[in-house]
Amino acid sequence: xxxxxxxxxxxxxxxxxxxxxxxxxxxxxxxxxxxxxxxxxxxxxxxxxxxxxxxxxxxxxxxxxxxxxxxxxxxxxxxxxxxxxxxxxxxxxxxxxxxxxxxxxxxxxxxxxxxxxxxx
Amino acid sequence: xxxxxxxxxxxxxxxxxxxxxxxxxxxxxxxxxxxxxxxxxxxxxxxxxxxxxxxxxxxxxxxxxxxxxxxxxxxxxxxxxxxxxxxxxxxxxxxxxxxxxxxxx
Numbered sequence: 001x002x003x004x005x006x007x008x009x010x011x012x013x014x015x016x017x018x019x020x021x022x023x024x025x026x027x028x029x030x031x032x033x034x035x036x037x038x039x040x041x042x043x044x045x046x047x048x049x050x051x052x053x054x055x056x057x058x059x060x061x062x063x064x065x066x067x068x069x070x071x072x073x074x075x076x077x078x079x080x081x082x083x084x085x086x087x088x089x090x091x092x093x094x095x096x097x098x099x100x101x102x103x104x105x106x107x108x109x110x111x112x113x114x115x116x117x118x119x120x
Numbered sequence: 121x122x123x124x125x126x127x128x129x130x131x132x133x134x135x136x137x138x139x140x141x142x143x144x145x146x147x148x149x150x151x152x153x154x155x156x157x158x159x160x161x162x163x164x165x166x167x168x169x170x171x172x173x174x175x176x177x178x179x180x181x182x183x184x185x186x187x188x189x190x191x192x193x194x195x196x197x198x199x200x201x202x203x204x205x206x207x208x209x210x211x212x213x214x215x216x217x218x219x220x221x222x223x224x225x
Contacts, residue, residue: 012147035215044217045208046217047208047214047215047216061214062214103169104210105210106168107153107155108165108174113162
């Protein structure tokens with residue numbers, strides 16, 4: 001079964017750091033672009049970051065560039081999001097998403113998400 | 121690229137036809153995707169390339185449009201269709217989503 005499972009969420013104070021992880025199973029992880037998407041409580045979806053299969057290319061939402069870093073370890077089928085200088089407005093459920101290899105930048109598999117709360 | 125979805129919510133009954141629109145702030149050809157999200161769940165891919173149904177999605181769902189104006193239609197609402205629907209443009213980064221349309225009974 002194709003699956004993505006996130007971990008690492010929690011409560012952190014403003015200015016703090018957190019590292020999210022996402023493990024992919026049931027598919028060839030190294031063949032796919034991967035992304036992070038977040039959803040604030042009661043809000044809509046917001047794309048956060050993207051990484052190419054070999055990690056050579058990354059893109060970020062303007063509001064997180066310079067604070068967040070997306071990375072991957074294909075040997076461990078793992079995607080990460082290092083979040084520094086966290087702000088209250090970063091509070092959200094963070095989903096990792098697999099990009100379809102044939103449908104352009106379309107997310108065909110999603111994890112269940114992990115909650116990040118930034119509060120003092 | 122901003123995506124404006126309308127309505128933000130709609131009330132309907134089982135068997136009704138539901139139509140959701142998504143307007144892009146600039147032309148995106150057919151680089152438009154639709155997702156369905158139920159409470160407490162991750163989004164699910166419904167339609168890609170503006171009008172192509174993802175495998176396993178019921179044929180009562182359909183998408184149309186190109187350029188800046190797009191539509192998601194559910195021809196006959198079923199109980200399991202009550203959810204929130206999002207459009208997403210994949211024309212370029214930053215990828216963006218519409219604000220969502222909540223379909224409720």
